[in-house]
Amino acid sequence: MNDFRPGDPIDLRSEAMRKRVAESHIGDFELTAARVVARLTGERVVVQDDNSDRGMVDIRIDYRGRPPGYVEVVMDIDPGYSAMASFVRGQRAVPVPDLGRVWFVTVSPRARIQRLIRDLPAKLRLLQQAEALFEYVTGQQQLEKHQSRQVRDLAALGIVQLASRPARDGEEGRVLLFGQGTGGAAEQDWTAFHGWLRDYLHDENRADVRRKLRATNADERHVFVGMSFSTPWLAYHALSEDYNGLPERPPELPGEITHLWVYAYPTGRCLAWFPDKGWVDPRACWATE
Template structure:
């Protein structure tokens, strides 16, 4: 194929597929995963699932010296959280000159952002008229007990943090809740999460698709998100450089696994012939 460049995947998906992936709040995870696999292996990697038939695995590795391998790309993300984040991306700033303050509003996973933004400015005006200014950041657990019923309703609607400050030009800035928890790496959290995730009934189709290839190498590439369990997500923070010591407990249909807290953090992979490693330290191509 004349346009092929080692290290860069060949994308056979139809334009509508690519557009849908790009619009998601994590972007095109399949293409990003394919790029990692292509750079590490140095082999021809094809994003092959073009919806032309049911049960196609996402990626194919066309080895030069042996039969192909297959890679299914999955993303660990709570769909309710995903909808909230996508809504925040569309409404990050709301003009509100008449407020005379900048309001900082953080949405939780249960928030219906598109519905909230239609009334948010007028509701904040009511807060200000009642001298509910939130000069310091308050968490949902605190303002859900507020004496003002409109403040309590905002907590019930999924807002998890509120704060404001005086400003020449009023504005509402909207943020999405992120991941958080204790600082400290614990590989046991990652191992338990990965085992549960790959063996879960919701991944039955992933396991079945890989098994149906009858290939010797059947990879799963797992993209983490801010809704992934914190202990597992934090274990792959870029502040660390060590590797897990124990092999993952993979389903029988899966022979190789890659994990990446896309788009930040360390990508790790486990191959049966080499154990855990960091692909980014072993690129075969640019």
């Protein structure tokens, strides 16, 4: 694990720790961040935080000829969304053969998933009896305002979207559960991006991140931020693959942070900001293959 190859981070975490984070619904985001840093810098990048010291920063950049830099990795994800996504990831399909249909059910972070799974079969049977099949779905459904009381009851349980189709030959009826993502206007809004980023980095909930970086006394103190589907839409969408270009002004960083990386994970772009370079798109300037 300690053989250095430019572009490949060195991972000092235990096999059990790597396996645990890899199996989460987010995946091993620290290793993803380390790979991006390693490929852009071409330096020896070490994933060093093995939980042996609460004050240890996640990643160390061992520069040749100058002191190391440090990178703390954070993910902007709502705890309710995280819990919901973790459960849905493992329990997505609910067999209900007697329905004779396949239902696609999108749930919000406030949904009580176990209760929902228990109650859904009976409630969907009532919908089918009322011929509320949701076969043709367009736009926002606003289920909480639906004329059917049964549909409003489902909305009260945390369901935000419904669709169904007949079961095909050889296929049994079932319910497929999906976690709610984000959505909104299809426009690149750098003002919204900067506002969210400023508030996120200065928030009291990031005090530990700032403290750990300050304690390194390093000249380079990086934060690598992962945006998730629970990040405000306009901020997340600003890094969509649909767009090119870079922000026109620097981020508003706390004093403890000198360098920044932001990744609209897992479907968008990753950008970096260095005080001597400004904003860069790492994919356009990899130091390694």
